[in-house]
Amino acid sequence: MGGSSGILAPASPGSPPVHAVEPAVVARDLAAGYGTETVWAGATFEIGAGEMVGVLGPNGAGKSTLLRLLLGLLRPQRGTVQVLGRPPMRGNPDIGYVPQRRPTTDETSIRGVDLVRLGLDGHRWGTPLPGRRQRAAGRRVADAVAAVAAQPYAGRPVGQLSGGELQRLLLAQALVGEPTLLLLDEPLASLDLRHQAGMAALVSDLARELGLTVLLIAHDVNPLLPVIDRVLYIGRGGVAIGTPGEVITPEVLSRLYEAPVEVLEDSRGRLFVVGLEDEVSHPHGY
Amino acid sequence: MATDGLRAALLLAQAGAPARRTSPRASWDVVADVRQLLHYSFMRHAFAAGTIVAVVAGVVGYFVVLRRSSFAAHALSHVGFAGATGAVVVGVNPVAGLLVFSSVAAGIMGALGQRVKGRDVTIGIVLAWTLGLGVLFLSLYTGYATEAYALLFGEILGISQRDVAVTAIAGAATLVAVAAVYRPLLFASVDEDVAAARGVPVRALSAGFMVMLAVAVSVAVQVVGVLLIFSLLVTPGAIVERLALRPGRAMAVSVALALAFTWAGLSVAYFSPYPVSFFITTFAFAAYLSARLPAAVTAVAPAVRGPRRGWRARG
Numbered sequence: 001m002g003g004s005s006g007i008l009a010p011a012s013p014g015s016p017p018v019h020a021v022e023p024a025v026v027a028r029d030l031a032a033g034y035g036t037e038t039v040w041a042g043a044t045f046e047i048g049a050g051e052m053v054g055v056l057g058p059n060g061a062g063k064s065t066l067l068r069l070l071l072g073l074l075r076p077q078r079g080t081v082q083v084l085g086r087p088p089m090r091g092n093p094d095i096g097y098v099p100q101r102r103p104t105t106d107e108t109s110i111r112g113v114d115l116v117r118l119g120l121d122g123h124r125w126g127t128p129l130p131g132r133r134q135r136a137a138g139r140r141v142a143d144a145v146a147a148v149a150a151q152p153y154a155g156r157p158v159g160q161l162s163g164g165e166l167q168r169l170l171l172a173q174a175l176v177g178e179p180t181l182l183l184l185d186e187p188l189a190s191l192d193l194r195h196q197a198g199m200a201a202l203v204s205d206l207a208r209e210l211g212l213t214v215l216l217i218a219h220d221v222n223p224l225l226p227v228i229d230r231v232l233y234i235g236r237g238g239v240a241i242g243t244p245g246e247v248i249t250p251e252v253l254s255r256l257y258e259a260p261v262e263v264l265e266d267s268r269g270r271l272f273v274v275g276l277e278d279e280v281s282h283p284h285g286y
Numbered sequence: 287m288a289t290d291g292l293r294a295a296l297l298l299a300q301a302g303a304p305a306r307r308t309s310p311r312a313s314w315d316v317v318a319d320v321r322q323l324l325h326y327s328f329m330r331h332a333f334a335a336g337t338i339v340a341v342v343a344g345v346v347g348y349f350v351v352l353r354r355s356s357f358a359a360h361a362l363s364h365v366g367f368a369g370a371t372g373a374v375v376v377g378v379n380p381v382a383g384l385l386v387f388s389s390v391a392a393g394i395m396g397a398l399g400q401r402v403k404g405r406d407v408t409i410g411i412v413l414a415w416t417l418g419l420g421v422l423f424l425s426l427y428t429g430y431a432t433e434a435y436a437l438l439f440g441e442i443l444g445i446s447q448r449d450v451a452v453t454a455i456a457g458a459a460t461l462v463a464v465a466a467v468y469r470p471l472l473f474a475s476v477d478e479d480v481a482a483a484r485g486v487p488v489r490a491l492s493a494g495f496m497v498m499l500a501v502a503v504s505v506a507v508q509v510v511g512v513l514l515i516f517s518l519l520v521t522p523g524a525i526v527e528r529l530a531l532r533p534g535r536a537m538a539v540s541v542a543l544a545l546a547f548t549w550a551g552l553s554v555a556y557f558s559p560y561p562v563s564f565f566i567t568t569f570a571f572a573a574y575l576s577a578r579l580p581a582a583v584t585a586v587a588p589a590v591r592g593p594r595r596g597w598r599a600r601g
Contacts, residue, residue: 071483091485099479109527109536110352110476122473123484127465157530173480 022085024049024181024213025070030079032065038077039065042238049180052207052214053241054224057234058257058276063217064100066234067183070215071097084181091123096174100185100217101166112154112161112169116141119173144176145169147206163190167199175206182207184216188223196223203227221248222270248273312557323556332442332562334450336548338457339509343518344541345464346502348533349495351523353475356516357406358395358496361413362503363515365391368416370437370507371423380437381452384504391416392500396493440511440563442552453505460501467491472533509548510563517570518544525577543573 023046031041039062047053055063068074069081072088081087084094096119120137121128128134145154148168153161161169167187174182184203188196200216204227207214218224221231221244231247233240235256240247247253248271253261262274312319324330350359369387370380395409424434436444445453464471473481474488482488506518522543526536551566558565 073483090483093484095483097480097483099483108352108476109530111530111532114533115476118469118473118476119480119484122469122481123486124469125466127468177484 022049022082023047024051024084025215026082028080030069030081031077032062032069032074033077034074038236040234040236040238041078043079043234045232045239045241047213047215047232049213050207050211051229052204052216052227054221054228054231055215055217055234056219056221056231059219061234061236063234064185067097067185067215067217070181070183071095093177094180096177096179096182096212098167098170098174098182098184098187100189101163101170108159109157111157112150112165113141113145115158115169116144116154116172116176119144119176140176141172144172147175148172148202164195164199167191168202171203171206175210180212182212182214182216184214186217186219188218188220193223197226200224200227221273225269225271244271309557309559319553319557323553327447328443328445329552329556331445331447331450332552333549335445335453335505336442336509336552337545338450338453339505339518340544340548341541342457342460342502343506344522344544345461345537346499347519347521347523347544348526348537348540349464349471349475349523350499350519351527352472353495355495355499356520358392358409359499359503359515359519361395361409362388362392362496362500363507363512364413364420365416366500366504366507367437367512368420368423371420371427371434374433375423375427379448379452380433381449381504381508384507385452385456385501387416388500388504389497392496393493396496436511437507438511438513439561440507440509440514440566442509442562445508449508453508456501456505460498463494463498467494471495510566514563514567517547517567521570521574522547525574528577528581543570547573 025045025047027043027045029041030043031038032043033039043066055066057063065074069076070083070088072083072090072092083092086092117137120140128137145151148171150165150168150172153165154169154172158166158169171184171187174184182203187203188199191199200223203214203216206212215232216224216228224231225244228244230242231244233247233253233256235258237258238256240252240256248263250261250263253263253273253276257276259275261276264272264274266272310322312322324333350356366384366388369383369385371383372387373380373383391412395412427433432441435441470481470486471491473484474486474491478488502519503515506515510518522540525543526540529536529539531539547566547569550569551562551564554565555562
């Protein structure tokens with residue numbers, strides 16, 4: 001499917017289902033920033049419906065800023081962006097979002113299922129009264145919890161959960177509203193290697209099963225390599241998008257970050273990008 | 287924190303505390319005791335106001351603990367102190383002064399406090415200044431000793447029928463407001479980022495909750511006073527937080543606890559020579575201790591956690 005714009009890929013058995021003709025995200029010469037400061041600019045890309053894209057880049061490159069733009073929490077400084085065929089709007093029910101996790105206090109009494117429930121109707125006014133609608137809501141929450149296999153610990157207070165358990169429940173919270181686009185900010189952070197692979201596989205399986213488009217921010221591309229279709233690297237002056245093999249090369253990344261970047265590959269096919277963090281955190285430090 | 291106010295209050299208490307009454311005797315006949323309790327109108331007023339306050343404090347207190355805004359509750363009570371003393375100076379009902387001052391302060395604090403981290407500093411600065419104002423108003427008012435005592439430590443036995451009516455209206459308004467925003471408020475309290483992305487107006491809710499908190503504080507001050515506000519507005523919520531219940535049930539238990547502290551405090555105080563506030567705070571403290579005890583005992587290695595919570599609002 002790649003980045004082919006507007007062309008409907010023929011649905012063959014085994015390939016991810018294609019739900020919409022239009023791409024999930026279309027950005028044209030997009031620039032983002034806060035106040036007068038620009039974080040990145042010149043971003044032109046398309047993300048096809050049903051695609052799973054890893055969003056990468058050094059610390060401070062503006063990966064979360066991209067998600068904030070798509071969520072309608074931040075206005076573009078320049079350019080245009082369409083999300084699911086519309087300009088971004090806050091509270092779009094077709095988007096499921098898991099923000100980057102700050103450590104929670106260990107005494108929060110809210111249970112995992114309560115957290116998932118908020119994803120279903122937490123944005124509605126009023127107080128729900130017991131009744132048929134409540135039971136139906138309870139079933140949908142239970143389904144979402146089951147989809148991420150979180151039943152054993154969903155009844156525990158979130159403060160007592162491990163990072164991986166909390167991430168799964170937050171994924172269930174994002175899924176319970178039945179979105180078509182999933183935006184995940186660093187869902188693999190604070191997980192060990194084995195759990196990183198498990199989480200990536202879970203997201204991939206669910207996305208395929210439910211026909212979701214996924215943008216997943218990550219610090220390290222390696223746990224994502226088995227599951228993503230393409231990667232999106234964010235630089236100050238634009239983005240590089242394509243398959244990992246196309247983008248994670250010294251030429252492409254050096255051009256994007258205007259600095260000498262090297263890519264090393266070990267015997268197991270893992271990629272190591274060298275020189276990115278230094279150059280971006282100290283752009284003129286030489 | 288509140289030591290200045292405390293010292294002032296202690297001096298005042300020595301000077302002008304209400305004289306101890308000779309207390310009635312309790313018997314083992316519960317019906318007769320209840321009849322005795324409700325014999326005087328001042329006790330009926332006290333029970334009516336105490337009940338309303340406990341329900342409001344139990345509901346709002348659940349969110350206070352969830353949102354880690356106990357410091358805001360504390361500060362609003364002090365701002366309310368300035369409002370109440372100011373009202374006394376100009377000859378207005380102190381409850382009205384409480385409501386107006388703390389609501390306005392809550393609106394300002396809600397508007398200022400968008401940056402979560404800076405909130406406790408902002409609140410502390412406002413708090414210090416309003417306590418100063420309260421001291422000024424007290425000095426302007428000549429017969430201040432008992433009035434100040436009542437505001438600082440609560441004097442529910444002196445509550446008038448009109449105060450009960452004001453409390454009922456303010457309390458009902460708060461409960462209706464909470465019911466109207468219950469779900470998004472819960473969402474914003476638990477997970478502000480996702481709530482904002484889902485279209486919940488988190489800033490407006492935050493400011494709105496501060497006003498609800500201000501009203502709850504104002505009515506609760508009548509029962510336990512400015513300095514003891516935590517026992518009704520924070521302790522029930524803090525106990526419930528340790529029980530890991532679903533939010534609706536947690537709120538119900540929080541209300542039940544606040545009711546139990548208030549009713550038990552009123553009843554025991556009636557048959558003893560000691561103040562109501564002492565018993566309410568003591569029952570609240572004892573309940574909190576017994577809620578913490580099991581966890582404290584099972585935790586064989588109580589890792590050095592340092593002082594957490596309580597005064598410092600995480601925001």
